[in-house]
Amino acid sequence: MCAFILTATSTSPALAQADAEAAGPTVLVQTVQTQSIRPSFTHPARIEALNTASIRPTVQARITAMHITPGALVNEGDLLVEMDETDYRIALAQAHAALKQAEASAIKADLDLDRATQLSKSNTVSKREVEYAQAQSDVAQAQVDVASAQIAQAEENLADTKIYAPFSGRISATSYSVGDLFTVGDPTQPPFIATIVSLDPIYAVGLVDQSNYFGFLAKRLEIEEAGGKIPPLELQAILPGGEVYPEKGTFENWDNTGAASTGTIAARVLFPNPDGVLLPGQNVTIRGEVIEPVKAPLIPQRAVSVDQQGYFVWVVGADKTVERRNIRVGVRSDANWTVMEGLADGEQVVVEGLQSMRPGLAVTPKPYES
Template sequence: MRAPCERSERHRSVARRRWISRASWACLMAACLGGAAPPFVSSVSFAQQPGARQAPPPAVVVEKIEVQQVSNPAQFTGRVEAIEAVDIRARVTGFLHSVDFKDGQAVKAGDTLFEIEPDQLNALVASARAQVARADATRISAERSLARNRDLLARRTVSQATVDEVQAAFDVASADVQVAQAALDTAELNLSYAHITAPISGSIGRATFTTGNLVGPDSGSLARIVSLDTVRVAFAVTEGLLVTIRQQQASGGGLDPNTLKLSLRLANGTDYGTPGRIEFIENEIDPQTGTVAARAVFPNPRHILLPGQFVTLYVQEKDAPSLPVVPQTAVLQDREGRFVYLLGKDNIVSQQRIHTGARVGNGWAVTKGLDGGEQVVVEGIQRLAQGMTVQPSQGQPVGGGT
């Protein structure tokens, strides 16, 4: 009896589930039939949403094209040299009596630097003067003897041979006077060498000998004077650059040295404020380096430049042309060349072809295609196309020195 009851109960449960399922499908179909128009509209509205709600214009950054003086300076590594430098040496032998300067002192031409003990030299001068007096006395005696013998010859008292001998003695005595005078001049000159003075103005280095030391011509340099008011910067011009300059000169287009601006950058990165000028370019190429030596002259009133110092030399034209400068980030390139996007009326961008020249800071000098004052897109250019509307914001002007 229990088994038939269980089968009956299972049949009723299955029937209930089937009825619920049919009811659910009926409700769902009713809902679909009742709401068929809104879902379609909704689907249409999703399909039309891109047209109804367009994406905002792309945001870009623009800058105004500035006009600047543009030059492309040639850069060289130079070494400072002294135009005038003198090693002070002793020209006579003696003991140093005094050193009349301090190491590193500025001296002027004619200032006393060293004194060598003059006692021995004074004695030599006195001896030479005595020799001059002796020789002069001998000459006077020979001159008188010659005069007497000439009178005797006129009275035919002495022979001509005797007169000739007296004449020869007089000539020898006269020559001895000249020899003695030359010895005196030498002794006085050596005495003057005991007083050592500065031959040029400049800065003197340290004294290599102190008071009491024996010095002489073989002692080497006693000190060194370097003139610093005007210095020379030596640098090397490459063979290729020299050939280019020569070709320009041959065609009548060579550079005038007076139109060049020479400036220096020091080892600490600062610029030297005083400009220089070209002094000399060597007429031969060094076969080992393939360069030509050249020199420039710079005033150095504050003695900032010192001999042996390395500097960076820039050579450029004084009157450089003024050209528009476009930021480097604004320039694109394709097969046809370089171009930029300019912002026009109603925030519409247009493509502009340009020809670029020298680098100026973070930008390019434009030789053709821009006049200056235009608004150029510098950021967001990858998303742009001709005639596209954008949402611009102003950026910082491009920087760069000439």
Template sequence: MLTKHFLFFPFAALLLLLISACDDKAATTQKSAPLVGVTTQVISKKETTQNITFVARVEAIDRFDAVSRVEGFITEKNFTDGEYVEAGTKLFQIETAQYQNDIDRIKAEIEGAKGTLKEAQQNLARANELIKRGNISEAKRDEYLATATNATANIKKLKADLSQAELNLSYTTISTPIPGRIGKTEITIGNLVNSSSGLLAQVYRFDPIYVSIAVSEKDLLEYRKTHSEGSAEQLKITLQMSDGDEYDHTGTINFVDNKVDPTTDTITVRATFPNPDRILFPNQYVTMSWDTLESQEELLVPQVAVLENQAGRYVLVVGDEDLVAVKNIQIGRKVGEDFTVKNGLAEGDKVIVEGLQKVRPGQKVAAKNAPSTDTSKD
């Protein structure tokens, strides 16, 4: 037993020496590792153009309400609820047999009426010859004339009936005249529909799309004071979505109402926006803004510096002793390549704009300042 203990102690001492050497080597390596390099930008106030914001509602430029103008059973439904359809797409087909039968029947009646008219005209021609020789009375000749006249009128009536029958047949096919997205429908193949069935389906055009606001008299007067007559078409209109992001496309004003609503003292103003990605939906609410000619100084933060998580938007800043820290911020509108800052940052803060993916809060970094640029101008 003594021999075993005697051998154990030198082994343990050797093991401790090896562990200590490894720790010293790791510490030396950590001390000698170079700091991660990042690029920062100093937050400062810049002169920006003020803007006016309004709560706005999105509206479709065109809407097609699919209704039935004739009665019959649905034999075709050629779309899926919620899909996009092109102009001319056949949505529903109503059974055609009874309407084709009406057309065939009326055509046959017209042929019969033509025969009746021909006979009446021949009788009238003979009567006109006979009356010259005194072989027929005026009353009898007038009877033949009335028969021919009625036959002519009957053909005109039948031709009108044929036109209506052909129109009814065309109504059995319900197609959309506009492209757009079709909504939900309860109508399926086999349903009986007629003019009292109401709305079968609805198609909204998505691109382009309208956005309307109710502008107060005060804001409208301010706009007229700061913008020349006819400049509305050149006015830059922007939208902010419900998540705070700015809509990618700008719009132009295409309509200002000709009267003020006396109940609200507002006037309707409408702008047109491209909507190629179908992000905007009819009846959706957004924030619409336009610039004034006045300017102000605001804190700006580069868009590339702004990150987002479940708690909201934040930036990484380099603070005292070159340590990385997190600052939660609230942004405003987009100005060029920057966002305005409502709160969370102060003038002089250094936000990281390059190297964000390589650092973490509490880490010491080697920071260098980005070249100063003025991005406040659009």
């Protein structure tokens, strides 16, 4: 009797395999559920100054004083460099003397013209002589104008012997010392004395793949045509040590050209930098997060496939068979993707086991654990 019971309750390996095949392959699924999320992203970036200027004199002279401390912050209008004024003061005095001489010549020419004009009325001088006097007067006046221009040039050259900070920022070490002769355009000398970069505000520039750039534009157009709007982002900079920079950034613009060699386009984020923490050349990571939560069905990105028809998932029906479902995806959130169209709450999508999927296939679903 015991032997009979044992034989009746045992399952042969062949029957177990048949039962497994009837039940279909095991797949991991996740139930679609609308959630409130704040989509985010991270992207590497490099800090760049809004303004960079070379301290480059426009006149040739010997440097007499330097008011530059390498790495120091300077304010717009601060005196940075003084150069020898001697030659330019002499040139200005000569220009003033030349103007007086030209003005005297102009007075004489005007008197000669008046005399010739009066004499022509009594036919004492010919018309040709009057025209000659008029020409001499015009030449004398032109010489006055030239002398006035020379004074303006001499005054400008004299003013250029003092160099001031064009904007507020941080200044570099100098390439010259007091006593050095700066010669404009001399290829054997350093081309400038120092450089200054503005620090507040400052750019974080990220190079975005052009395919992602065009994808973003297409998605924005799609949202706007549907009557929606791009949700505002909270932008932060993560410093190399992992510390979060305290000031929030704002998206400034895309570059006006793409880089053909790298297939990228630059995006600029503007950050306040009152304490000069961010410096040009630093590498940071930009983290963006939607300010207002977005409510949408959420599924793992690994559940989504794409082909010529677009994005799609495999949905397990109540009869445990799968069907292909085309969907319209929205923004990404970590390892998940929001679904704008094609899925409803409560439906189950296949997350693992996608390789063996085909329409009408019977499966054994098990919960997916991320």
